[in-house]
Amino acid sequence: xxxxPARSAIALAIASVASQAxxxxxxxxxxxxxxxxxGPIIIAQKNGLFEEQGLNIKIQEPxxxxxxxxxxxxGKVDLAISYQTSLTIDVAAGLPLIRASTLIATPLNTLMxxxxxxxxxxxxxxxxxxxxxxxGNEEATVGTMLKTAGVDFTDVKIVNVGWALSSSxxxxxxxxxxxxxxxxESNQLALEGYKAKSFFPEEHGVPPYDELVVVANKNQYxxxxxxxxxxxxxxxxxxxxxxxxxxxxxxxxxxxDTLNNELNKLAWRDTLPRFALRPAAVDQERxxxxxxxxxQHKIIDNAPEAKDFVPAF
Numbered sequence: 001x002x003x004x005p006a007r008s009a010i011a012l013a014i015a016s017v018a019s020q021a022x023x024x025x026x027x028x029x030x031x032x033x034x035x036x037x038x039g040p041i042i043i044a045q046k047n048g049l050f051e052e053q054g055l056n057i058k059i060q061e062p063x064x065x066x067x068x069x070x071x072x073x074x075g076k077v078d079l080a081i082s083y084q085t086s087l088t089i090d091v092a093a094g095l096p097l098i099r100a101s102t103l104i105a106t107p108l109n110t111l112m113x114x115x116x117x118x119x120x121x122x123x124x125x126x127x128x129x130x131x132x133x134x135x136g137n138e139e140a141t142v143g144t145m146l147k148t149a150g151v152d153f154t155d156v157k158i159v160n161v162g163w164a165l166s167s168s169x170x171x172x173x174x175x176x177x178x179x180x181x182x183x184x185e186s187n188q189l190a191l192e193g194y195k196a197k198s199f200f201p202e203e204h205g206v207p208p209y210d211e212l213v214v215v216a217n218k219n220q221y222x223x224x225x226x227x228x229x230x231x232x233x234x235x236x237x238x239x240x241x242x243x244x245x246x247x248x249x250x251x252x253x254x255x256x257d258t259l260n261n262e263l264n265k266l267a268w269r270d271t272l273p274r275f276a277l278r279p280a281a282v283d284q285e286r287x288x289x290x291x292x293x294x295x296q297h298k299i300i301d302n303a304p305e306a307k308d309f310v311p312a313f
Contacts, residue, residue, distance in 0.1 A: 140297030
């Protein structure tokens with residue numbers, strides 16, 4: 001009577017194939033190459049959590065980091081990783097985008113200096129040089145932070161150092177950097193023998209915001225698909241928080257040659273408490289406050305309301 005289990009196994013195999021055939025294909029473009037910031041996405045992929053929700057997620061890395069959200073707006077990809085700041089700017093400019101999920105629920109950006117007793121408070125930055133990677137909103141953000149210490153934005157010199165933030169700070173080319181991430185640049189400097197100190201924007205007048213979000217096309221998204229996506233991400237986040245070491249091994253197995261290094265391992269540790277435990281959760285008032293902040297500082301020429309681009313599912 002061994003044929004019944006065999007038939008059951010065949011039936012299960014057929015059901016599995018049928019389930020895969022019915023899975024919804026979706027493209028997800030990252031904001032950059034895979035790194036610890038994308039932990040829940042990679043864990044969801046590697047642990048079959050997207051598949052469990054009936055989704056076949058194709059992860060893509062962008063050739064141009066400025067393009068993912070624009071490709072979503074154009075209907076070329078289904079989902080993309082973006083930033084609350086960028087999303088607000090894009091929506092204010094008229095792009096048909098919504099926030100579909102939150103990946104990292106706190107700011108990562110910092111105003112960073114070397115911890116060598118030369119700059120101990122924000123006030124000590126008066127007359128100093130601050131290096132930035134991308135020009136844009138530094139007058140609003142850095143200016144607001146400096147103002148809390150009685151320093152005017154015109155009292156500092158801003159220098160664009162491109163992506164050489166850590167090396168510019170370590171070499172003394174600049175006295176501080178804006179754009180260094182608290183989970184990466186501080187660790188990179190430490191590995192090179194330098195201790196860094198960070199001033200956090202959310203502690204110095206800048207409204208708190210989500211660092212990484214997932215965006216979808218406002219006119220084309222399917223609410224049920226996004227609910228399934230968020231459930232998979234939530235389960236992945238729970239797993240990596242509960243099992244950080246196992247999750248790290250799973251994460252680096254995605255691309256061992258590029259991911260399995262000391263900087264990423266340190267960044268993984270520091271990113272864990274930043275992941276959104278409830279990626280679908282919505283705080284529209286928080287988005288409204290940040291939108292108003294950007295409008296007041298003339299980063300955008302209108303303040304989009306959260307109800308129009310931060311829907312609840």
